[in-house]
Amino acid sequence: MRTRFAPSPTGSLHIGNLRSALFSWLFARHHGGQFILRVEDTDQKRYDPTAFATLVEALRWTGLDWDEGPDIGGPHGPYVQSERLEHYQKWGHWLVENSHAYRCYCTENRLEQVNKEKIARKEAPGYDRHCRNLSADERAQQDAAGLPYVIRFKMPLEGQTVVPDAIRGDVVFENNLMQDAVLLKSDGFPTYHLAVIVDDHLMEISHVTRSNEWLPSAPLHVLLYHAFGWEMPVWVHLPLLLNPDGKGKMSKRKPPRDRHGNLIPVMVHDYMRAGYLPEALTNFLANTGWNFGDDREVFTMAEAVERFDLPRLNPANSAYTQEKLDWLNGEHIRALPVEELARRLRKPLEDAGLTVEESRLQQVAPLVQIRLKKLNDVVDMAGFFFHTEFVPPALEDLVQKKMDAASTRNMLVAAYPVLEALDNFSPANQLEAMDALTGVLGVSRSQLFGGLRVAVTGQAVSTPTFETMEILGKAESLRRIQMAIQLLDSSAA
RNA sequence: GGCCCCAUCGUCUAGCGGUCUAGGAUGUUGCCCUUUCAAGGCAAAGACACGGGUUCGAGUCCCGUUGGGGCUACCA
Numbered sequence: 001m002r003t004r005f006a007p008s009p010t011g012s013l014h015i016g017n018l019r020s021a022l023f024s025w026l027f028a029r030h031h032g033g034q035f036i037l038r039v040e041d042t043d044q045k046r047y048d049p050t051a052f053a054t055l056v057e058a059l060r061w062t063g064l065d066w067d068e069g070p071d072i073g074g075p076h077g078p079y080v081q082s083e084r085l086e087h088y089q090k091w092g093h094w095l096v097e098n099s100h101a102y103r104c105y106c107t108e109n110r111l112e113q114v115n116k117e118k119i120a121r122k123e124a125p126g127y128d129r130h131c132r133n134l135s136a137d138e139r140a141q142q143d144a145a146g147l148p149y150v151i152r153f154k155m156p157l158e159g160q161t162v163v164p165d166a167i168r169g170d171v172v173f174e175n176n177l178m179q180d181a182v183l184l185k186s187d188g189f190p191t192y193h194l195a196v197i198v199d200d201h202l203m204e205i206s207h208v209t210r211s212n213e214w215l216p217s218a219p220l221h222v223l224l225y226h227a228f229g230w231e232m233p234v235w236v237h238l239p240l241l242l243n244p245d246g247k248g249k250m251s252k253r254k255p256p257r258d259r260h261g262n263l264i265p266v267m268v269h270d271y272m273r274a275g276y277l278p279e280a281l282t283n284f285l286a287n288t289g290w291n292f293g294d295d296r297e298v299f300t301m302a303e304a305v306e307r308f309d310l311p312r313l314n315p316a317n318s319a320y321t322q323e324k325l326d327w328l329n330g331e332h333i334r335a336l337p338v339e340e341l342a343r344r345l346r347k348p349l350e351d352a353g354l355t356v357e358e359s360r361l362q363q364v365a366p367l368v369q370i371r372l373k374k375l376n377d378v379v380d381m382a383g384f385f386f387h388t389e390f391v392p393p394a395l396e397d398l399v400q401k402k403m404d405a406a407s408t409r410n411m412l413v414a415a416y417p418v419l420e421a422l423d424n425f426s427p428a429n430q431l432e433a434m435d436a437l438t439g440v441l442g443v444s445r446s447q448l449f450g451g452l453r454v455a456v457t458g459q460a461v462s463t464p465t466f467e468t469m470e471i472l473g474k475a476e477s478l479r480r481i482q483m484a485i486q487l488l489d490s491s492a493a
Numbered sequence: 494g495g496c497c498c499c500a501u502c503g504u505c506u507a508g509c510g511g512u513c514u515a516g517g518a519u520g521u522u523g524c525c526c527u528u529u530c531a532a533g534g535c536a537a538a539g540a541c542a543c544g545g546g547u548u549c550g551a552g553u554c555c556c557g558u559u560g561g562g563g564c565u566a567c568c569a
Binding site (some may be wrong): 006007008010040042043045046104108111122124125126150152165168171172173174177178179181182183184185186187189191192196211212213214215216217218237239240242244246247248249284287288289291293294295296297298311314315316317318319320321322323324326327328330334368369370371372373381397431434444445446447448449450451452453454457459460461462463464465466 | 500
């Protein structure tokens with residue numbers, strides 16, 4: 001079995017395309033087959049020289065691997081369509097010579113004109129097949145004049161074409177409703193329709209996996225295989241990933257928003273920057289439109305490879321669920337070995353402008369592991385650990401529930417010498433001492449521990465009190481508590 | 494408009510004629526735990542789009558309606 005992913009390089013990787021790629025990859029890997037990467041860059045108007053490197057970066061990040069491709073070569077190369085023009089030209093002209101296609105000399109103006117007239121007459125728009133009906137003389141005349149032309153397919157005027165689809169069965173199309181599609185453009189480049197058939201055949205693709213937006217043009221592709229006399233691959237039209245509201249496919253041109261109005265990332269690089277784990281993203285994507293079985297939602301791609309197959313693919317399109325991705329991301333963060341989490345936390349912290357000391361990072365990682373939904377959340381939660389200068393808390397955060405500045409101050413003043421007297425500054429020891437102090441002072445754990453926590457972290461939401469103080473060290477913790485006391489003093493005055 | 498695809502809780506899904514007073518997850522709400530935030534535990538609300546058939550029996554099969562999506566380029 002051989003499947004392929006054939007994106008057109010327009011920048012990063014669209015999440016909907018990643019989902020298609022993922023299904024193709026899982027399918028091939030499950031059956032012990034090969035997965036091929038091919039670049040479909042036949043649209044010269046959209047050419048972007050940096051796009052390919054970005055695409056590969058995104059794809060590598062997701063963990064998908066390919067056996068043949070533009071960057072690694074292979075026996076069926078080249079894997080970039082713009083480098084395969086001779087194939088398309090050869091086979092395009094072969095179709096003309098064997099009367100499956102014809103040269104069309106119509107200008108864009110005429111095409112527009114024909115459409116306008118058809119629409120005015122309330123007919124379906126489309127090419128009127130003017131050049132299909134040229135006499136031999138007329139044809140010779142146009143050729144002699146050296147006019148630019150495109151090659152169009154001679155769609156059968158009657159009958160039906162059946163597309164056998166692996167997940168929805170036979171889909172039947174009426175031939176007379178279909179266009180004489182352009183196969184080879186006037187610039188000598190192929191359209192998708194010609195290129196995909198030639199390449200999939202030459203590259204020996206056994207299963208064509210692609211999103212179901214291609215289903216309407218699949219009969220043309222079937223007919224092309226017939227015309228060439230090539231063996232047809234198995235067609236697998238995958239469901240589409242829709243916007244969170246289920247209206248329209250995910251698109252980077254009109255980026256969707258969640259119900260809080262925040263933009264939802266569409267490109268893989270946006271997910272990388274937002275602090276998502278590749279294993280969470282792929283888990284999420286595999287889990288929408290396909291299911292693992294056994295009611296399991298959290299799984300690795302290695303586990304998915306073992307089980308993946310077409311029968312459990314849902315033929316319906318599905319809406320993107322941000323909440324579920326965020327939950328899965330948290331699950332995968334918690335599943336990481338803590339040293340690995342530490343390693344991945346470095347980048348978001350550094351990107352936030354912080355200087356990250358390795359030993360400190362190792363200490364902080366276990367404290368944030370169960371608290372993070374995204375890696376980037378570490379900046380707000382524990383960024384204070386890496387500040388060169390301590391930023392004291394806001395007064396209103398420092399004053400505890402049902403207390404005022406004076407009573408909060410007195411509480412911290414009482415805690416200070418007790419903490420100072422501790423030889424062993426372990427969290428357990430601190431807890432024991434502070435717990436005892438709550439009884440003496442007549443305050444709750446929440447008030448005392450919370451007051452200390454805000455004092456040493458500088459923020460209302462943070463890592464837990466005693467573990468934090470242990471990392472900060474006794475001296476630094478006491479210094480910060482002292483600062484808090486002064487802050488409360490000045491407010492009382 | 495035409496053609497094609499699709500249709501179970503808000504969302505992702507299980508269900509492949511009787512085991513369905515429809516299961517899981519997420520999200521929401523409540524309670525518990527608790528040192529903030531999380532995580533964890535428990536609980537609640539929440540769906541077979543509608544109408545016809547077929548059948549002893551339909552969420553499951555067929556048809557229609559409705560709804561949603563896709564395509565309708567010398568873009569992919």
